[in-house]
Amino acid sequence: MSAALLIIDMQVGLFQGQEKPHDGERILANIQHLIARARQRQVPIVAVRHTGPQGSPIAAGSAFWQLLPELELDAANATLFEKSRPNAFHGTELARQLNAAKVEDLYIVGMKTQFCIDSTCRAAADLGFKPLLVADAHTCMDTPALPAQAIIEHHNATLGAAFARLINTADVTF
Structure with missing residues (x-):
């Protein structure tokens, strides 16, 4: 059984834009820890x-489109994909590449909880992968309807009930 770490939308424009992600620095530190452990x-x-x-603002090649430099990810040490929909599998080679690498356990982290994290967890399960949502390594921003913390807690509960296994950064061993 093989594992992979999937980092979603940790981009300059989303993370450092006008609206700040909830608990951003802690989430970033957790993702950096997972990258180090994966390496x-x-x-x-x-x-x-x-x-x-x-x-x-996030057109291909723009400054805001770039991955956060703090992640130290590039084509030499990671597989990089672009997507134009919330579901990271839609219109990309992601599923084919994961299947070719015989990946079953897919650890999912990043942004934004209610959009790309949610739809990618659901799609991963539908495609036969075993998604593991790292409960303390995804985030979003406050919305007019709900504060980010409530969105994150709701999605952890919902996704963890039917679509993914929840795990915390400290418990990830790959």
């Missing part, structure tokens, strides 16, 4: 970034 155990690291249309 140590030679577990594949996949980073997916959301690409907006030309002219948008």
Whole structure:
């Protein structure tokens, strides 16, 4: 059984934009810890970034589109994908690449909880992977309807009930 770490949308424009992610520094530190552990155990690291249309703040190649430099991810040490929908599998080679690497356990982290984290967890389960949502390594921003903390807690409960296994950063061993 093989594992991979999937990092979703940890991009400059989303993380350092006008709206700050809930508990961003702790989430970033947890993801950095998981990257180090994955490298140590030679577990594949996949980073997916959301690409907006030309002219948008997160258009391909723009400063905001870039992965956070603090993650130290590039094509030499990770598989990088671009997506244009919340589901990281939609219209990408992600499933094919994970299947080719015989990945079963897919550890999911990143942003934004109620969009890309949610839809990717659900899709991973539907595609036959075993998604593990790292409960303390995903985040979002407050919305007019709900504070980010409530969104995160709700999604951990919902996704953990039917779509993914919940695990905390400290318990990930790959």
